[in-house]
């Protein structure tokens with residue numbers, strides 16, 4: 001599966017000159033929500049990630065809202081388990097709302113579309129573990145951590161991608177005069 005091509009086909013891969021939220025400049029950014037709005041693509045992604053974890057024995061899949069909601073759903077459907085999500089609690093952490101049941105001892109997979117630092121998927125894991133469940137893996141579409149993301153459990157993505165980011169004071173795209181777009 002050519003994941004990058006799927007991002008391209010759906011207009012979810014933006015190439016040019018972008019001001020990232022970090023303040024750095026980048027020739028590229030990926031907007032997974034643009035890809036995942038298409039059920040056929042989303043299902044294909046879910047099935048492919050599901051195949052990476054089909055033998056581990058799971059009770060549910062959880063993703064951080066909002067980006068991880070659809071992804072958790074399609075992976076959970078592929079694996080025949082429940083789909084949950086975690087939400088921001090307003091204090092820097094995440095929680096799992098009432099009505100999404102978690103039983104102590106349940107085993108879960110945490111998913112996120114593009115993993116850079118892995119911060120939000122870690123907070124989703126903490127939210128589910130606070131209810132007594134146990135994370136047995138982390139899955140994603142794209143690993144953009146440059147090999148730095150680690151969760152203490154098996155971590156698998158469909159692809160890994162590294163592209164450069166530049167300091168605004170030393171950016172070749174600025175030097176070429178390419179217009180800078182804010183994302």
Ligand SMILES: [Zn+2]
Nearest residue numbers: 025171173174
């Ligand atoms: Zn620049």
